[in-house]
Amino acid sequence: MAPTQFPRHLKPIEPQGQELLQQERANASFDIKHLTEKIYGKPYLDTKKRILSVLANDPILSDKSHRYYTGRNIRFKKAMAAAKRMAELIKEHQWTPEDVNIADLLFDEAGPFRLHRSMFIPTIEGQATEEQKRLFLEPAQRYEIIGCYAQTELGHGSNVRGLETTATYDNNSQSFIFHSPTLTASKWWIGGLGKTATHAVVMARLITNGKDHGPHPFIVQLRDLVSHEPLPGITVGDIGPKFGFGTVDNGFLMFDQYRVPHVALLARFSQVDKATGEYIKPPNDKLSYGTMVFVRANIVMESRYVLARAATVAVRYSAIRSQGSDAANPKKIAGTDGVTKVVETPVLDYMMQQYRLFPILAQAYACHFTGEAMHRMYYENQERMANGDFSYLADLHASSSGLKSLTTTMAVAAIEECRRACGGHGYLLSSGLGQFYQDYLPKATWEGDNYLLTQQTTRYLLKTFRSVRAGKKYDRNFSSQYMVDYLAQPKAQCPVKEASDFTNPETILTIFKYRVAFMVEQAVHGLDVEKRTWNDMLVEIYRISRAHCQLIMVSNFFQGVFSADNQNKVMGVALGDVALLYALSTLEQEVADVLTSGYVTPAQALLLKQQVIATLKKVRPNAVGLVDAFDFPDYLMNSALGESQGKVYERLTEMAEREPLNHTSVVDGYEDYYRPLIHSGKQNWELDSNGVAHLRGYLDKAGLPAKL
Amino acid sequence: MAPTQFPRHLKPIEPQGQELLQQERANASFDIKHLTEKIYGKPYLDTKKRILSVLANDPILSDKSHRYYTGRNIRFKKAMAAAKRMAELIKEHQWTPEDVNIADLLFDEAGPFRLHRSMFIPTIEGQATEEQKRLFLEPAQRYEIIGCYAQTELGHGSNVRGLETTATYDNNSQSFIFHSPTLTASKWWIGGLGKTATHAVVMARLITNGKDHGPHPFIVQLRDLVSHEPLPGITVGDIGPKFGFGTVDNGFLMFDQYRVPHVALLARFSQVDKATGEYIKPPNDKLSYGTMVFVRANIVMESRYVLARAATVAVRYSAIRSQGSDAANPKKIAGTDGVTKVVETPVLDYMMQQYRLFPILAQAYACHFTGEAMHRMYYENQERMANGDFSYLADLHASSSGLKSLTTTMAVAAIEECRRACGGHGYLLSSGLGQFYQDYLPKATWEGDNYLLTQQTTRYLLKTFRSVRAGKKYDRNFSSQYMVDYLAQPKAQCPVKEASDFTNPETILTIFKYRVAFMVEQAVHGLDVEKRTWNDMLVEIYRISRAHCQLIMVSNFFQGVFSADNQNKVMGVALGDVALLYALSTLEQEVADVLTSGYVTPAQALLLKQQVIATLKKVRPNAVGLVDAFDFPDYLMNSALGESQGKVYERLTEMAEREPLNHTSVVDGYEDYYRPLIHSGKQNWELDSNGVAHLRGYLDKAGLPAKL
Structure with a gap:
């Protein structure tokens, strides 16, 4: 009944993963x-x-x-x-x-204090009065109270105006009465609320003197600080098992006529007069849009990590995992006997694998350059706004919505694509990709659903187009400029004559610009001329945002790598190929748009396909180097397949040994569930000389199945 | 410390899910x-x-x-x-x-006896001699022995020729010596092997008299029937945690010079002479390809279930879940007071939601008709083969490979798309979609990797095209016919003039046919004229298989619903819309191909988009009816969101109550991990009259936060 162990003296078949990765690293051109x-x-x-x-x-x-x-x-x-x-x-x-x-x-x-740090404390910092900060902020920073951020409800997600929880001011007692009128009013999904938080920022409809002022933020104590028991009038708990995020106690919260003191309303912007219950409106707040840009820039930067980490696992493993043989280019190694022999081909040498993985690698770098650009623009815009110049804000805010949607959608898809590209072993949790996918996934839904968000982006683009075309006032920026160019050149044609023309950054950028402008023009026509409803246009609206953001990403990437100080360096060349790959693989995937616009001809589309394959081949020798450059330590990755030294099979077997089922050679439950079935055939057994039972007739005169 | 419970008297906000589903059902046109x-x-x-x-x-x-x-x-x-x-x-x-x-x-x-039934017993039935059947089959059917099917190895998956495990016949002892020479030779992934199976069908390289005859199947006893302990020379265990399938003990298996009697080699086809070790070759076996067609037809039928089940959850939930309001078409209900009021719009009324979900519903029906057609063709082909006619086999086998790849790829994508279309709540396991996805996922990898498989399909199509064009002998069938038509009409043009022309089944089918034939012609040109390697063409090869199989699915679907006996019935009309939706949404997704071929013009592509939207609107009133028709009982679905009576929010809260963390109001671990932090702020507390501790200053003169 000893735990199961693999034989310690055996190694994997030649060549060893370590050597293969070393070769890959030596091959990098930078x-x-x-x-x-x-x-x-x-x-x-x-x-x-x-x-x-x-x-x-x-x-x-x-x-x-x-x-x-x-x-x-x-x-x-x-x-x-x-x-x-x-x-x-x-x-x-x-x-x-x-x-x-x-x-x-x-x-x-993610852990139970996650929202305490990322939402509870920042909300106090941003929305509390000085008095409220004194009361709540320092205890929170010392973890003497633990908070969460309770906005969404069981029946209400993205549409904040639909929230049902009420906070009714009672002038007599000078307190707010919190109440959940229906089951769907239950707060739901709130990270850290279930079993951890002592306090919550609660978004509730503020009602004073009979008037509903819509959702406002309050700080509400939920549990007794002594015993951690929920206070009377509070029902709180965990919402139950999720696809991932098992280490966070996402919670629900219901109020039954629960009284909270006047100080609970976060009152930096909106206030309620303590004595009269009179509501004092917040000033108009354009500045907070600036903050959202910063948050979204960080999400884009996080997408970069996600894409790069998934690619690191799949690219390293694909450089080691070998299967079949590419007849036109067989893999050979020198055996220990000095004789060269053909071995199986690393799957990274197969074009399909490159086609699946390298665009993901390119997307990681694309997110890097766009995240950096967003940070730069955020600071520039903050400076302008401080000087009363709001001309950057609308464009920046609109683009950041779409970029959040685009990059998180890409990142989610990338983890799963990389997992599948690892074949069967990708399905093992020891691949490091399964739980990673499960835990990252909500990013596509929260901080703005990836479909809903794009409406903001496209609404802005349509408005800009209408203004530009009508000769009305519009903000001069990247978006309006490509619309101006488009309207100046009706019936333009893509100048590509041969596949290698698709290495010209200007040519590529112009295609991406034409694409968006054409789609915007079509949508404006549909809404304004054909009088189609917004709802009927939602599919196109989503696509326009996507197209606009892909353009931004290509533009930022090209600017980052084809600028004068990068162009001629070896590293610049390597990243240049990656930039082209991002642009061309994206374009190939979206080529229907540019074919439909008539800007690109069918013949040019065929050349594009060829150039994508040619670019993949250029990236191939640098692939491992390009993922290595992201420098993810093994401690972070927790992956047998992506381990930095290439000991894939050694790690897989080690991680199998740790499986609790392997702690005993006969499984718990055997007596109850297997033995009765198996032993019911006892009359057909015969025992060998060691007392081991076999089916009668299986042993033959030669003796036993046994170790020699 | 009582378990957490939701208030029993509260209902969800109006309108109730039950009523909404009833309305949907009443709206169905069939x-x-x-x-x-x-x-x-x-x-x-x-x-x-x-x-x-x-x-x-x-x-x-x-x-x-x-x-x-x-x-x-x-x-x-x-x-x-x-x-x-x-x-x-x-x-x-x-x-x-x-x-x-x-x-x-x-x-x-899936459970630990899964492979026993689906692989172990059928392999004995198909490949054992009568003597071997007597020995193994009946005990297996009575579960007195439990088996598995051990083919893949840690280092070797799809490429069976790469297997390392050897079974060397020892003429002296008249037994086979099983051995695993390296770590990568370990059997790996074998369902039921880890802790359950007493026996395995093991694929091992058969070596007799110094000659390697490649992989052959053996029945090998692994565990003592009395004690269930692994036998000496066997290392066996569970491969560890997986993304799903935790209820199956996928296992590994290594042999250290392990002796097995002569009777172990499954000898219906290949044999080894007991005395001399002489190897007797198997007869040529075309018939087994027929069986593969049957297995794949079943996989297509299973894809149907998967698609339909995912759609059932998402469509029902989307008919209930309401959010925001469609300004052009606000949702109104009669309140209990008799006054009509505007409520939030069910998300199923948003075009984007329809665009995401209805094509999945259509794919389910498409798989149904193609699965049926495959079964029919399987039987027809078996009959022909029995009469020595093998003319159907190649086409059927090639198409079935691609169809397995296409339909399982669709099904995997559909579960995840439906889960995301359920918004935040899709992320709860109680959605019924999370574990479902995890458990179905491997289908895309096993029984033929979905990328590798397509090479078989396309290889056959390229060969057929070359024969047709060269006027050589070719099998007359569906595939060769569309190539003949294509070659007869160079420069054909799609005749569509207005959007509604895309309701003509013949027009649509012709587009799909032209598409594949054009792609095949391009690929043959690339390989034969431009001399590109097979590896360089893998991306196109994958796409061709996909295009061919989409054509087959459209063709089977149209045949099933537009034939004379269906056309004029109400149900036929409803399914007709679904068939058109399958065809048009697929075509839209792949429109780049037909634009690139020049067969469809940019203007026609714009009309296609319009017709897709128009078709979605036609399907809308039947959506709930169409998923209901698949008749999945709640017992199967185990889903709060897809529950047949629409009690979504009631089920979600019930299922949250069952979360083990909610069994106590203060979480296990509180004393060790939270209390020390929270109580370190004790000096800042003040107690209210009930002895509850708050931050000093939170309470005000009005008294307490407390239940009124």
């Missing part, structure tokens, strides 16, 4: 470390190193060994322990919010 | 029960009813309440219990293999 520094900058890398060393040496946070093996009960308890430990380390090392972000990234597991 | 009978036939429905009643009343198999809530340890043990119980019911009710399939479908959880 200095991988140099590219890593270009992506992150030296200070970030130093900080990451410092924090990684703290985590990797911490008795609690270094241990991820249970993650793939246990149920939610154990995982949640360990997440509580980790949350406490992380809070201690933050204090001990005086980590800044940026440091904490890096620590969270490396630890790679 | 008799739902009638369509159900048309899909399944009366006998199948009777059998299903009979078996459902057995399962739903069984003390063990009726209970699915643990599925979303527990870790693998508990789930596997319960799966063992269920496996035993299912084996008992099969004996007790003398269920046929078809009955067992229905029971498996309804129970909806």
Whole structure:
């Protein structure tokens, strides 16, 4: 009944993964470390190193060994322990919010204090009065109260105006009465609310003197600080098992005529007069749109990590995993006997694999350059707004909505595509891609549903187009400029004559610009001339946002790598191929749009396909180097397939040994469920000389099945 | 510390889900029960009813309440219990293999005996001699031995010729010596092998008298029948946690010079002379390709279920879930006070939702008609082959490879698309879509990787095209016919003039045919004239198979619904719209191909988009009826969102109450991990008159936050 172990003396078949990865790294045309520094900058890398060393040496946070093996009960308890430990380390090392972000990234597991840090504290900082800050902020920063952010309800998600929870001001008692009138009014999905939070920011319809002022934020205490029991009038709990995120106690919350003091209404902007209940309106708030741009820039930057991490696993594994043989280009190695022999071909040499994986790698770099551009534009816009210039804001806000949608949709698809590209073994949790997918997935729904968001983007583009065409006033920016160009050149034609013309960045950018402008023109025609409803146009509206954001990403990528100071360097060349791959693979995928517009001809579309294949081949020798440059430590990846040294099969077998079912050679439950069936055939057994039972007739005169 | 409960007196906000579903059902233009009978036939429905009643009343198999809530340890043990119980019911009710399939479908959880039934027993039936059948078959049918099918290895999947495990015949002892020479030679992924199987069919390289004859099947005993302990020379265990399928013990298996008697080689086709070790070759075996067609037809039929089940959840939920308001078409209900009021719009009324969901519904029906056609053709082909006519076989086999790839790829995508279309709540396991996705996913990889398989399809099409064009001999069938037509009409043009022309089935079919033929011609040109390698063409090869199989599906669907006896009936009209939707939404998605071929013009592509939207609107009133017709019982679906009576929010809250974290109001771990942090702020507390602690300053003179 000893635990199961693989034979320790056996190695995988030749060639070894380690050697294959070394060859790949040697083949890269650029200095991988140099590219890593270009992506992150030296200070970030130093900080990451410092924090990684703290985590990797911490008795609690270094241990991820249970993650793939246990149920939610154990995982949640360990997440509580980790949350406490992380809070201690933050204090001990005086980590800044940026440091904490890096620590969270490396630890790679959302925990019960997640929303406390990312929403509860920032909401107090942003929306509380000075008095309220004194009351709540410092205890929150010391984790003496733990908060969450309770907005969505069981029946109400993206449409905030539909929220049902009410907070009715009672002038007599000078307090708010919170109430949930229906089942669908229950707060729902709130991270950290279920079992953890003592307090919540609650969005509720503020009612004063009989008038409904719509949703407003309150700080509400939920649990007794002594006992952690929910207070009377509060029903609170966990919403139950989810596809991922088992380590967060997403919760529900219902109020039954629950009284809360006047100080609870976060009153920096809207206020209620304590004595009269008179409502004081907030000033108009354009500034908060600026903040949303910053949040979305961070989401784009996170998409970059997600894409790159998924690609790291799949590209490294594909450089090692070998199968079949490419007849035109067989893989050969020198055997230990000095004789060269043909071995199976690494699947990364198959064109289909390159076609599936390299565009994902390119998307990661594309997100990097666009995330950087968004950060730059955010600061520029903040400066302008401080000077009363709001001319950047609308465009920036509209584009950032669409970019959040586009990049998170890409990232979600990429994890799953990479997982499948790992073949059967991608389905093992030890691939490192399964739980990663499950945990990242909600990003496509929260912070704005990826479909709904695009309506904001397209609404802005349609408005701009109408203004430009009518010669009315419009903001001069990237978006309006391509519309001006489009309207100036009706019936333009793509100038491509041969496949290699698709390496000209200007040519490519012009195609992407023409595409969006044409689609916008069509949609304006549909709405304004054909009088189709907004609802009937939703599919096109989604596509327009997508097209606009793809254009932005191509533009930022090209600017990042084809500018004068990059163009002639070796690394610039390598990244140039990646930029072209991003643009061309995106264009191929969306080629129906440009064919439909008539700007690109069928013959040109065929040339495009050829150029995509040619670009994949150029990227091939740099593939492992390009993923390595993202510098994900094995501690983060927790992946047998993507392990940095290429010991794929060794890790897979190690991780199988850790499976709890392997702790005994005969499984718990055997006596009850298998033995009765198997032993009912006892009369047909015969025993060998070792007392082992076989079916009668299986043994023959030669003796036994047995170890020689 | 009582378990958490929602208030029992509260209902969801108006209108209630039940009423909404009733309205939807009343709106259907056809008799739902009638369509159900048309899909399944009366006998199948009777059998299903009979078996459902057995399962739903069984003390063990009726209970699915643990599925979303527990870790693998508990789930596997319960799966063992269920496996035993299912084996008992099969004996007790003398269920046929078809009955067992229905029971498996309804129970909806793969278990440890799965491969025993689906692979171990059929392999014995197909490949054993009469002597071997006597020895193994009956004990297997009585579950006195439990088997699995051990082919793939840690380092070797689809390429069977790469297997490393050897079975070397030892003439002296008249036995085979099984051996795993490397770590990558370990059998891996084998369902039921880890902790359950006593025996395995093992594929190993047969070596006799120093000669390697390649992989052959053996029956090998792995465990002592008395103790269930692995036999000496065998290392066996579970491969560890997976993305889904936690209820199956996929296993690994290594041999260390393990001796097995002569009778182990399944010898119906290949044999080894017991005395001399002489190898006797198998006869040429074209017949087994026929069986593969049957297996794949069943996979297509299963894809139908998967698509329909995912659509059932998402369509029903979308008819209930309401959000925002469509300004052009606001949803109104009569309030209890008799006054009509505007309520939020069910998301199914939004065009984007229809665009995401209805094509999936259409794909389900498309798979139904193609699965039926494949079954018909299988029988027709078996008859022909029995008469020595092999002219159908190549086409049928090639198409069935591509259809397996296409339909499982569609089905996998559909579950996830439906899950996301359910918004946030799709992420709850109680949606019924999360585990469903995880468990179905491997279908895209096993029984032929979905990319690899398409090479078979396209290879056949290219060969046929070359023969047709060169005027050589070719099989007359559907595939060769559309190539003949294509070559007869160079430069043909799609005749569509207005959007409604896209309702003509012949017009649509001709577009699909032209598309494949053009792509095949291009590929043949690339390979034969431009001398591009097969590897360089893999992307096009994949696309050609896909295009060919989409054509087959459109053709079968049209034949099924536009034939004379359906055309004029109400139900035929409803299904006709669905058939058009399948064809047009597929065409829109792939429109780049037909634009590139020049057969369809940009203006026609714009008309196609319009017609897709028009067709979605036609399907809208029938949507709930069309999913209902698939008749999935709630027992099967185990879904709060897709529940047949529309009590979405009631079920969601019930299922949340069952979450183990809600069994106590203060979470286990609180003392260790939260209390120390929270209580460190004790000096800032003040107690209210009930002894509840708050932050000092939160309470004001008005008194307490407390229940009124």
